[in-house]
Amino acid sequence: AQSVAQPEDQVNVAEGNPLTVKCTYSVSGNPYLFWYVQYPNRGLQFLLKYITGDNLVKGSYGFEAEFNKSQTSFHLKKPSALVSDSALYFCAVRFPFSGNTPLVFGKGTRLSVIA
Amino acid sequence: GAVVSQHPSWVICKSGTSVKIECRSLDFQATTMFWYRQFPKQSLMLMATSNEGSKATYEQGVEKDKFLINHASLTLSTLTVTSAHPEDSSFYICSAPLPRDHNEQFFGPGTRLTVL
Numbered sequence: 001a002q003s004v005a006q007p008e009d010q011v012n013v014a015e016g017n018p019l020t021v022k023c024t025y026s027v028s029g030n031p032y033l034f035w036y037v038q039y040p041n042r043g044l045q046f047l048l049k050y051i052t053g054d055n056l057v058k059g060s061y062g063f064e065a066e067f068n069k070s071q072t073s074f075h076l077k078k079p080s081a082l083v084s085d086s087a088l089y090f091c092a093v094r095f096p097f098s099g100n101t102p103l104v105f106g107k108g109t110r111l112s113v114i115a
Numbered sequence: 116g117a118v119v120s121q122h123p124s125w126v127i128c129k130s131g132t133s134v135k136i137e138c139r140s141l142d143f144q145a146t147t148m149f150w151y152r153q154f155p156k157q158s159l160m161l162m163a164t165s166n167e168g169s170k171a172t173y174e175q176g177v178e179k180d181k182f183l184i185n186h187a188s189l190t191l192s193t194l195t196v197t198s199a200h201p202e203d204s205s206f207y208i209c210s211a212p213l214p215r216d217h218n219e220q221f222f223g224p225g226t227r228l229t230v231l
Contacts (some may be wrong), residue, residue, distance in 0.1 A: 041225070041227060043208055044210075103149075105158045105159045107157065110156075
């Protein structure tokens with residue numbers, strides 16, 4: 001079955017330190033991968049996506065993610081965390097050439113950046 | 116960028132009543148819209164795919180008679196929770212992909228439904 005896993009429910013990091021939010025996927029073929037952020041009582045905001053090309057993808061708000069095919073991972077990273085980065089982060093996957101299909105989401109990881 | 120709106124942003128209703136939630140694509144046409152449900156501290160679960168001009172496609176376990184979806188135009192899909200009960204209380208989010216780039220999906224801000 002195709003799935004996305006976010007192994008950490010919660011990630012705590014001090015402000016100014018680098019952060020990593022992990023995501024692995026279990027699918028056949030080459031999926032398209034996404035990261036979204038959700039602030040309290042808000043919808044999802046797009047951060048970045050990997051479709052093809054360079055494995056390192058840069059996105060909004062200084063975030064980046066690296067696609068690692070051998071490890072089937074797509075971890076979200078930021079060199080220096082801000083308190084305002086505290087939110088719920090979702091990794092998602094979609095399959096190419098699949099028409100108008102929805103995203104499949106991981107369970108989410110809550111990031112807390114402590115001042 | 117493209118914008119998807121939802122109305123209302125929150126609603127409180129009595130058990131047994133019906134609630135309609137609107138999802139609009141404001142500056143693009145959406146032949147397909149997706150409806151998700153999110154429980155507290157949990158991920159988004161796809162409920163159904165709304166197709167303009169045809170019947171919605173429901174995910175397994177989602178009651179189509181309970182959650183009525185109407186995609187009457189290229190910019191509007193509605194989700195009606197019929198005879199709502201407290202267990203229907205949740206955060207409902209819609210999304211719409213761009214017509215020419217299905218990898219660009221835009222999410223509405225969500226609707227928080229509380230059934231008393």
